[in-house]
Amino acid sequence: MSRNYKFYNPEGIYFISFAVIEWLYVFTRKEYKNIIIDSLHYCQKEKGLEIFAWCIMTIHIHLIFRSIKKTKPELLIGDFKRFTSKAIVNAIINNPKESNKLINEKINYIHNNPVTIFSTNVSHNIKTFALIK
Structure with missing residues (x-):
C-alpha cells in the first residue's frame, strides 16, 4: 500500500485510494477488514482523522477524509497505513488458515x-x- 500523495491544504477534504501491493486479494476475510476498521477508529479518536466516507474492497480501499487536529494529512495517512499494514501482515502470518x-x-x-x-x-x-x- 504505497503511493505519494500531494496534500496542498492541511485542512482540506481529500479522496484517496490505495491498493495492496501486487493487487493481492487480502481484504477477503472479515478479521482483516476489522483491522482496517479498528485502525480507522483509532485514527479518528487519537489522531484527528475525520472520515466522510470509506469503502473496503478485496484489494483496495477508498477514503474521503480530512485532518482536524492540525496533523498533516500525509503524516496521518502514513501512520494509518504503516500500522495497519503491519497488523494485517501479522494477522496473516499468525492465521492458521493462511500460514504455511x-x-x-x-x-x-x-x-x-x-x-x-x-x-x-x-x-x-x-x-x-x-x-x-
Missing part, C-alpha cells in the same frame, strides 16, 4: 520420515531418500 507453517512442518515430516525409518537398517538408502528433499 503447518504445511511446511508436514512436508518436512514426509521428507524426513523415510530417512528416520531406514537409517538404522539400510544405510545406503539414506542418501537416496534424502535427495527427495
Whole structure:
C-alpha cells in the first residue's frame, strides 16, 4: 500500500485510494477488514482523522477524509497505513488458515520420515531418500 500523495491544504477534504501491493486479494476475510476498521477508529479518536466516507474492497480501499487536529494529512495517512499494514501482515502470518507453517512442518515430516525409518537398517538408502528433499 504505497503511493505519494500531494496534500496542498492541511485542512482540506481529500479522496484517496490505495491498493495492496501486487493487487493481492487480502481484504477477503472479515478479521482483516476489522483491522482496517479498528485502525480507522483509532485514527479518528487519537489522531484527528475525520472520515466522510470509506469503502473496503478485496484489494483496495477508498477514503474521503480530512485532518482536524492540525496533523498533516500525509503524516496521518502514513501512520494509518504503516500500522495497519503491519497488523494485517501479522494477522496473516499468525492465521492458521493462511500460514504455511503447518504445511511446511508436514512436508518436512514426509521428507524426513523415510530417512528416520531406514537409517538404522539400510544405510545406503539414506542418501537416496534424502535427495527427495
